Structure formats: C-alpha cells, structure tokens
Amino acid sequence: MVEATHEFRVTVDAPARGVVVAAVTGDLDLATSPQFEQALRQARPGDRLVVDLSGCTFVDSSALRVLAARARASHEEGGAVAVVVSDPGVKRVLEIAALESMVELHELLDAAL
Numbered sequence: 001m002v003e004a005t006h007e008f009r010v011t012v013d014a015p016a017r018g019v020v021v022a023a024v025t026g027d028l029d030l031a032t033s034p035q036f037e038q039a040l041r042q043a044r045p046g047d048r049l050v051v052d053l054s055g056c057t058f059v060d061s062s063a064l065r066v067l068a069a070r071a072r073a074s075h076e077e078g079g080a081v082a083v084v085v086s087d088p089g090v091k092r093v094l095e096i097a098a099l100e101s102m103v104e105l106h107e108l109l110d111a112a113l
Contacts, residue, residue, distance in 0.1 A: 082104040
C-alpha cells in the first residue's frame, strides 16, 4: 500500500474586510486544482486575495491556470492577488510561468497582507 506523503488541504479565512486568505498545504496538481479553485471563489473579485503557498510542496500547470484566471478576474474588478511562497521550487515554477507579472510574490504572510 502506498501512502500519500503530502496531504492536500486548503483553508480560507477573512482576517479583515475585503481581504481573503487561502492557505494551501500539500501538492497543487490536477487532482487538487478543483478544490483550490473552489476555495479561491470565496473571495469576491474586488477583494485582496492572499494565496498562502508556504505549506505547498508542488505546483503544476493546472494550478497555475487557476491562479492566473483568478488574478485576471481580480484585476478586472479592481482587486489584487498576492502569493506567499517560501519553497524555492514552487517559487521557481511561478517565475517560469511569469505569474509575478500578474500577482505579487511575498516570502511572508505579513508582507502580503
């Protein structure tokens, strides 16, 4: 039997009016992207959405698509998306995909808020 080493979880919190934090733990991939997308929908497009990937261990193209689509929708409505990323591999994937042109990248949650 093979056990999952990186259990996926996404939690959503609203620490202030107009600010929504979606914190991800585990891998963001084809299997978990629908749950990730659903969680991001809890923020209105005009909100400041902070996606905390400090507990994320892997990101694939399906998750990048979800994040890019959410960033575009937010920008159209006057909102913003910030991403907290501390894992060098995850940060590199975001940079290669040029997502830093669509979202703010931060190493710490406090800076993103």
